[in-house]
Amino acid sequence: MSKDLSTWLDTLLNELQGIEVRRRSSRRIRVDVQPDALPALLELLRGRASYVHLSAISCVDWIDEGEFELVYHVWSYEIGSLVSAHTRIARDPGVYISVYDIYTPAAFFERDIHEMFGVFFEGSPDMSRFILTEWDGPPPMRKDFDSEAWVNAHFDFQDYQPDWLQEIEAKGGGVAVRPDEQRFSRRDLDAS
């Protein structure tokens, strides 16, 4: 049965226009598809081909090409194989449609991608902040976000104290830092 299904799926996918199918192994298929055809493909996979489990949606920022790549990983328990559907959308304005109506768990993945990459999914039930509830900077997983610059603008670092190391070695751990030693902070120095 599952063998039949798998052959049937292969034949069908190869028949379809505008998509590129690469079978990577007996249990993995990679499909490249145009963004406007992706929902239909997922619908087909879920409805007829038993790929009922959306395990993740991942996002890759191809900044030089000006594109986001979205990868939908769907799993079939019956066939025992994973289909990864790759699609690329324009980085600007970075809007795509939600597949929440096909796979309910997509809501969480889409919310996460919206937070981390700033891709807006139309029709997703909730696009509010998810994990970074305190964050008001740009989406941090975008390639053009400079984490180090942000860190330098928002945090100070402790100064290197060579004698601490000796103290640690002598005592086996536990360094007492008195508040007068802690007082130094780069920002205070800059101000003065």
Place this chain on the structure above:
Amino acid sequence: MTEVTKTPAAGDALPVKTGKRTNPLANVFDELVRFAQSRSLFMLHYCTGCGAIELPPAMTSRFDMERLGIQPMVSPRQADILLVTGYVSVKTLKRVILTYEQMNSPKYVIGICSCTVNGGMYWQSYATAKKLNDYMPVDIYIAGCMPRPEAVIAGLRGLIEDIRRGTADTWKDYYRRYDHYLGNQQRLFGEDWQTPTDVIAEARHYGLFGPGTLGERTALLERHQKPLEALEMKLDIPELMARRSGLGSKGRTEVK
């Protein structure tokens, strides 16, 4: 109690309270109190990061920190030590500060792991705070990624020794220089950051009001401060409410 008369500048030594009381009996009493304090510490371990993994062996029979009189405690109000174990994300930092402010004085903070010292291997990450002592005074850092239980015990012993000598008073720094700490907090959380604890009033209460307690950052706080309101309790579980209100009533009930 030493009165602080000027804001300590960078590098200044803190006025250390050596003040032995003139009455020899009182001295003995003070020492006894300090000894008792150092030997009975309740510890709130705020397991923020991976360093927390080394705590179970430190707490349980192998290394057994209870022989030093240190016991885990579940609520901040009853705890003496706040143990921050590992990286503190910006989101967690808010909670750590809330927890810290709720603890009763004297209180001690221990930062375990390199991540609390300097960001550790997350030094470049936008999501974690780098230097714990920017946001609250830290008594002891235990460095290492992660520090072994021996190091944890050594650090705790160091703290115990400090308490017995009466030098573990960094918590006073939070009151004396609240403006500095608040400034660093505001830098991360925005100008309208506010906690339910009135630190300035507490500073007055403890007699720790210093020239660094108030400043431009506390002025900002005052400007944005909203009066605290009790949280609204709302239960909206239809089955539960139906059961509560007896068999006769049907339908949704909302309790405010």
